[in-house]
Amino acid sequence: MKERIRILFLSANPWTTSRILVDEEAREIFERLHEGQYRHVFELYKHEAIRAIDLQRFLMMYEPHIVHFSGHGSKSHRLILGGRPGHGRQVDSRGLVEMLALYKNHLRLVFLNACFTAAQARSLSAVIDYSIGTGQGMRDEAGVTFASAFYRALGFGRSVRRAFDSAKAELGLIKLPLTRGIELFVRDEVRDDDSFPGLRRGVTKRTMRPRSTNRYGVHSQLAPPRPGSTVFKRNQNETDDHRMQTTPSTRRPAEMISRLVTDSKALFPTGTVSLSRVSWSTSCGDGPADHRSPQLTAPAE
Numbered sequence: 001m002k003e004r005i006r007i008l009f010l011s012a013n014p015w016t017t018s019r020i021l022v023d024e025e026a027r028e029i030f031e032r033l034h035e036g037q038y039r040h041v042f043e044l045y046k047h048e049a050i051r052a053i054d055l056q057r058f059l060m061m062y063e064p065h066i067v068h069f070s071g072h073g074s075k076s077h078r079l080i081l082g083g084r085p086g087h088g089r090q091v092d093s094r095g096l097v098e099m100l101a102l103y104k105n106h107l108r109l110v111f112l113n114a115c116f117t118a119a120q121a122r123s124l125s126a127v128i129d130y131s132i133g134t135g136q137g138m139r140d141e142a143g144v145t146f147a148s149a150f151y152r153a154l155g156f157g158r159s160v161r162r163a164f165d166s167a168k169a170e171l172g173l174i175k176l177p178l179t180r181g182i183e184l185f186v187r188d189e190v191r192d193d194d195s196f197p198g199l200r201r202g203v204t205k206r207t208m209r210p211r212s213t214n215r216y217g218v219h220s221q222l223a224p225p226r227p228g229s230t231v232f233k234r235n236q237n238e239t240d241d242h243r244m245q246t247t248p249s250t251r252r253p254a255e256m257i258s259r260l261v262t263d264s265k266a267l268f269p270t271g272t273v274s275l276s277r278v279s280w281s282t283s284c285g286d287g288p289a290d291h292r293s294p295q296l297t298a299p300a301e
Contacts, residue, residue: 008064014088028148036155073116101127125185135181157199
């Protein structure tokens with residue numbers, strides 16, 4: 001079984017800082033991840049009111065591939081975590097880089113969803129493959145919107161680069177103010193075709209089978225029927241008589257009826273077929289709505 005992608009969501013919102021929507025952001029990320037077809041691949045762990053002394057404990061406990069921080073950054077380009085009760089404490093930028101470098105074997109992305117964190121994210125790109133930060137102040141609503149769009153794209157199997165572009169497009173679409181300055185930094189050694197999280201690595205474009213023609217001259221993408229098989233399919237709802245139906249066709253009705261009558265003699269050699277027993281019904285499955293499917297009813301024995 002392929003290893004799951006572990007996301008460590010960390011937040012800090014000390015009383016000495018302004019109130020931000022950390023709970024709403026965590027909920028949005030969780031819900032957007034679960035919209036995607038790869039939702040079962042992700043595990044999300046959430047911790048609030050974190051302090052600097054908590055970071056390594058959580059990194060060793062979960063060994064996350066992605067660390068997401070929701071909180072505040074100072075104008076001196078440092079993260080603000082919890083300090084003594086009710087107060088914030090700025091984290092040394094160089095110390096944070098050196099500490100996270102110890103876990104680069106499994107840590108691939110650091111998302112700093114806070115104001116004035118672009119310089120910190122740029123420093124992290126020396127040791128971490130991907131890092132995201134904001135170069136200026138940003139509205140809380142914009143941060144939540146960007147994060148939710150980013151993780152939704154990951155849930156659908158997109159790479160970090162593609163998810164970042166998708167989130168930027170989301171902000172451009174809804175035109176929220178103060179949304180500029182969000183940047184993605186990539187470590188120099190990361191290849192351009194790197195597809196982390198790599199969920200769609202084994203997915204290729206669907207190759208179409210050669211077009212073939214069945215016994216009615218109808219083109220189909222399916223392989224031709226095996227010798228001895230029939231193109232008719234039994235309708236499971238009929239018990240007394242054998243009602244058969246063919247696949248939808250674009251051929252003219254008169255020509256189709258003629259072919260059905262001819263083939264029915266081979267299917268029911270002892271009976272007769274009346275054109276009044278041939279009915280038409282609108283096709284609701286394969287093919288356009290204006291195509292119709294003939295239904296042939298065999299006489300009761």
